[in-house]
Amino acid sequence: MNLGRYVRRTSSHQPDAPAVVCGPSRLTYAELDGHSDRLATALRALGLLKGDCVATLAGNRAELVVTEVALYKAGLVRAPINARLGEREVAHLLRESGARALLVDAAHLETVREALPGSGVQTVIGYDGPSDLGSGYTDLLEAAAAEIVDVDCADDDIAVLHFTSGSTGKLKAATQTYGNRAAAMRKMVMGPDTRVGPGDKQILAGPVTHASGMPLMGIFFAGGCAIVLRRWDAGEFLDTVQQHRATHAFVVPTMVNTVLALPNARDYDLSSLRQLIYGAAPMAPQRIRDAWELFGPVLSQGYGCGETTSGVLFLSTEDHRRAIEGMDEELLLSCGRPRAEADVAVVDASGAPVPDGSIGEIAVRGPDVVPGYFNEPDFTAATFRDGWFLTGDLARRRKDGYVFIVDRKKDMIISGGFNIYAVEVESVLHQHPDVYEAAVIGIPDEQWGEAVKAVVVLREGAALGEAELIDFCAGHLARMKKPRSVDFVAALPHNPNGKIDRRALRDPYWAGAERRVH
Structure with missing residues (x-):
């Protein structure tokens, strides 16, 4: 091959058709x-x-x-x-x-x-x-x-x-x-929501060296055009959609948040968009609703990673519609169902599938799953088992196949012997109208081992106190799950791929601890 x-x-079929647009550069x-x-x-x-x-x-x-x-x-x-x-x-x-x-x-x-x-x-x-x-x-x-x-x-x-x-x-x-790369290309072309054919134009908003570049060969196979943003800027993104009449885009939730924060976002003509795919991190249900209102009925979500050579679970636009229109609201918490050639299971520590509704680890196998890590035999042996890749994501599966992530294994907070999932608490925090972005971590606590800490960025001009926000969470969560404390910050740290850097958030709190839980 x-x-x-x-x-x-x-x-040979369309030599003069646009293939790549990046700033002033144009390639047929x-x-x-x-x-x-x-x-x-x-x-x-x-x-x-x-x-x-x-x-x-x-x-x-x-x-x-x-x-x-x-x-x-x-x-x-x-x-x-x-x-x-x-x-x-x-x-x-x-x-x-x-x-x-x-x-x-x-x-x-x-x-x-x-x-x-x-x-x-x-x-x-x-x-x-x-x-x-x-x-x-x-x-x-x-x-x-x-x-x-x-x-x-x-x-x-x-x-x-x-x-x-x-x-x-x-x-x-x-x-x-x-x-693996050929399998990733096939899944892009096979999916009606991800196929970008002649006349279509997909915006790739993040680094094309990594997740944002995964669709490239699928675009070229089908004859579409890849519009590569040189850097992320919310206004530039909206202007690019309008100017180039983009039909598809791939973004991460942090990017969606910055677009929603623009006071003039609704001034742009976004009617050409047929598909806005988000992924690489969870997005709060309220943010999904806000994005649906701005962009229209074009949202879909992908779940995958480098080890699976792009997405293996997909929440379609129709899934979003059913959730937002009240037919199945829980779907806004799901990362979708398996797509293309990948097998996805939720397993226990021995690798056996757990019953539907129980929490286990997401495992994936298929032609898009890599054979292992380069020159890392021990890490490969710990992460790949009998052909399955163990993702490190804890989740539950619904009987109709939808998967719901509850946390990363390493991000789970154990407080007083109870397992608390940061994603669940963050979902509630994002429901508060004054919260722009939030992350939840476990910090040292002499009595409970770990205590739930919320680190929050407020919307511009908002005035919200710690006690008020904790009370808000208490109205939506079990008492043991609500944040015990809140730090308000100007911005959250993000890693080079746009995900919240929880390790950077945790380190200052654990610096003086005699025993680190994580």
């Missing part, structure tokens, strides 16, 4: 196909062979998309590095991946300069031009021959080293194979 063949095929399918062939040719001329690793470190730009296609064509392993990581993390990833080449933008040259020693990188290519570290991307392409590159790859050949964000400790890479 070779995933690049699908770009070439679409290019003919240009995407041609540029990726030239880059693949240039990399092979540098001595890179099938299975060699090439790293990238850059903010969103059209060249990152070209690079992804080129590496598929050449049968190379891609190691995308999140552009928000620091020098030590970049150095670690370059060493761990065994990358022989690195493509980098100008904004990260100094980081690379410090991170290169000790790595196996022999070639540095600058997206913004040559530097003392190496040649320029454009020069490389112009010097390369215009020849077709089509290296045949097996299903189990590694395509991508998908590194985690690092918020939970050591950075590790899920080894996404070419078979």
